[in-house]
Amino acid sequence: MQEYIYAADCYCEACGEAIRARLAAEGSAPTDPDDEHSYDSDDYPKGPYDASERDYPGHCASGPDCLAPTEMADGTKVGQFFENDLTTDGVNYVNAAIRENPNNKVVQLWARFYADSHNGILPLPDDLPSPYFDRFDVCEAHAVLEWDWNVGGILQERPTNERRNRSTDVQLHAMRFRPSPMLNYDRLSENGKAIYWHNVYAWGLKTRSEASK
């Protein structure tokens, strides 16, 4: 998507051009709008530029009044989504939003849009199959959870770990479960992945980069 920059905000093409037309009608347009060095973006919209990489998903600053809004499945309109690339902070921003408001339509729009293009975006709980009890899947999922999310060897957030003060690894060993050394998230069964994410959400686990803040 393309965007205009005006008065320290970003607008979609339609809104940026409307602002330009309004300013022109008021006699406030620069002599040569194509010569961007001749005016300041505080006075007249500059652009359009390709949407830039950001620390968050960008939307047109006109919000619900946007002339080319992005429409949610339920008919709600929001400022046009720029579909910009995300920085690492941007991925964390989207993940925090998914964890806090997984049912919010805008959050779902971001989650589904970025899932394919950006590594580490959390899957939406709605998109996961319902986990069912399978002892092997449970053991594998817990082993991978431990490897992926442990802090100092112990998955602190798991209530029984705090109570027993022992790692999932030790507990699985006590259950005579020996995970394959080749095991990782990608090798979990679909049910194993569902169990994995169910627990990430249930325990409120944070990604490493979020936890280190």
Ligand SMILES: [Zn+2]
């Ligand atoms: Zn707009």
